Amino acid sequence: MEVVGYIESVDLPEIELFDLDAKIDTGADSCSIHCDDIEVEGEIVTFLLHDEVHEAYHGKKITLPIHNIKKVKSSNGKSEERIFIKSLIKLGCKTYEAEISLANRENMKYPMLIGRRFLSHHYLIDVSHKYITKKDK
DSSP states (O other): EEEEEEEEEEGGGGGEEEEEEEETTTTTTEEEEEEEEEEEEEEEEEEEEESSSSTTTOEEEEEEEEEEEEEEEETSSSSEEEEEEEEEEETTEEEEEEEEEEEOOOOOOSEEEEHHHHTTTTTTEEEEOOOOOHOOO
């Protein structure tokens, strides 16, 4: 198993996002990414990856098939219906496919959360460190 810190840089190569800061969140069931202008047309979702605060965001409009739509309970305890896509996530030396919910995280410090379903059986978290995988590169 690979050891990661509580904050890490991740890559989402299929949507050309690299060195994106992500919070490793064992309290979250699934992964989540900040995006704007979410539009659904049939089985397809289009969203914008634009945020002046997060350098890795490239401003591109992304169009992908919808993987799932389900209710998610946010950290404030409110449930909301979210759209999920599937994408590869590279964390450290390993790359795995993950379900990622699309959410407006503009008030959050980190544009992405990595949840326990993705972490399970692959990673150990050292909560006393951050960016451990960057040091290994």
